[in-house]
Amino acid sequence: MVAETIDGKAFAARLRERVGEAAARFEEKAGRKAGLAVVLVGEDPASQVYVRSKGKATLAASMNSFEHRLEADTSQDDLLALVERLNADDAVDGILVQLPLPAHIDAQAVIAAIDPDKDVDGFHVTNAGRLAVGQAGFVPCTPMGCMMLLTDRLGDLSGLDAVVIGRSNIVGKPMAQLLLDANATVTIAHSRTRDLAAVVRRADIVVAAVGRAEMVKAEWLKPGATVIDVGINRLPPADGEEKGRLVGDVDYGPASQVASAITPVPGGVGPMTIAVLLRNTLVAAHRNAGLTAPEGI
Ligand SMILES: Nc1nc(=O)c2c([nH]1)NC[C@@H]1CN(c3ccc(C(=O)N[C@@H](CCC(=O)O)C(=O)O)cc3)C=[N+]21
Numbered sequence: 001m002v003a004e005t006i007d008g009k010a011f012a013a014r015l016r017e018r019v020g021e022a023a024a025r026f027e028e029k030a031g032r033k034a035g036l037a038v039v040l041v042g043e044d045p046a047s048q049v050y051v052r053s054k055g056k057a058t059l060a061a062s063m064n065s066f067e068h069r070l071e072a073d074t075s076q077d078d079l080l081a082l083v084e085r086l087n088a089d090d091a092v093d094g095i096l097v098q099l100p101l102p103a104h105i106d107a108q109a110v111i112a113a114i115d116p117d118k119d120v121d122g123f124h125v126t127n128a129g130r131l132a133v134g135q136a137g138f139v140p141c142t143p144m145g146c147m148m149l150l151t152d153r154l155g156d157l158s159g160l161d162a163v164v165i166g167r168s169n170i171v172g173k174p175m176a177q178l179l180l181d182a183n184a185t186v187t188i189a190h191s192r193t194r195d196l197a198a199v200v201r202r203a204d205i206v207v208a209a210v211g212r213a214e215m216v217k218a219e220w221l222k223p224g225a226t227v228i229d230v231g232i233n234r235l236p237p238a239d240g241e242e243k244g245r246l247v248g249d250v251d252y253g254p255a256s257q258v259a260s261a262i263t264p265v266p267g268g269v270g271p272m273t274i275a276v277l278l279r280n281t282l283v284a285a286h287r288n289a290g291l292t293a294p295e296g297i
């Protein structure tokens with residue numbers, strides 16, 4: 001079997017297009033653009049790349065982008081004060097504080113300071129709780145993007161066996177909850193899981209979110225499984241390479257001989273994360289303006 005490639009990049013482009021059209025309609029109704037504030041502390045090169053592409057995508061989707069770049073030695077109090085200003089700013093519908101933060105800042109305290117109704121990352125405990133008990137709130141962008149790719153590919157997930165590898169608050173746990181809400185039978189595997197290969201072997205759906213390059217092997221997969229690879233790992237440069245290649249958590253080449261469908265890295269889940277961020281921001285804008293959020297985005 002040769003797996004079909006799940007083209008997250010193209011799916012995300014279509015989603016951003018729809019969000020952009022809905023954002024233009026929002027502007028007509030509300031008399032202002034929807035706005036996303038992105039806060040970056042320090043100069044981590046990877047974070048700078050992400051923040052730049054978020055800003056570009058936000059503007060391209062007819063929304064305002066407010067970028068706040070702070071020195072690496074910014075105090076936690078100064079960062080919290082900025083978050084408070086953004087909470088109070090009516091032009092700001094969504095707030096994203098880029099993670100990771102420098103070690104001297106308590107990321108949990110910063111996330112807790114964000115107004116849950118502007119928390120378009122879905123990281124605030126209020127939104128985690130809303131997801132856990134089935135109330136409307138913001139769902140973390142990466143797992144939401146994975147769900148969109150899965151339901152587009154498979155339709156009804158009811159009764160399917162899903163294995164999520166990784167238990168982070170940002171991906172693994174919310175991913176498992178979304179799969180459960182879709183009536184899949186869900187297993188969360190992690191570093192202490194015994195015989196991970198045997199656990200993965202049962203799965204119709206595998207979501208790999210461990211952050212270890214090419215860890216999930218083709219031999220672990222049930223033939224015909226649908227594989228969503230959340231990992232973005234840079235390999236050490238090979239001979240003659242300036243930068244190492246980007247690879248996922250799945251050993252893509254061999255895995256694509258066993259799976260029926262698989263997301264590539266890059267071009268899979270990553271672009272979906274940004275598209276869902278824009279969608280969450282537009283939903284936030286509608287709520288803040290007292291308008292009904294549009295359907296079909
Ligand atoms: N508060 C917060 N929210 C986040 O959502 C958040 C964050 N902090 N910190 C960092 C991670 C990482 N992240 C990515 C987003 C898009 C791609 C993406 O578009 N990747 C492309 C390009 C990859 C490349 O070429 O570097 C792809 O996979 O095809 C990747 C990673 C969001 N994050």
Ligand SMILES: [Mg+2]
Nearest residue numbers: 167168169170
């Ligand atoms: Mg975590």
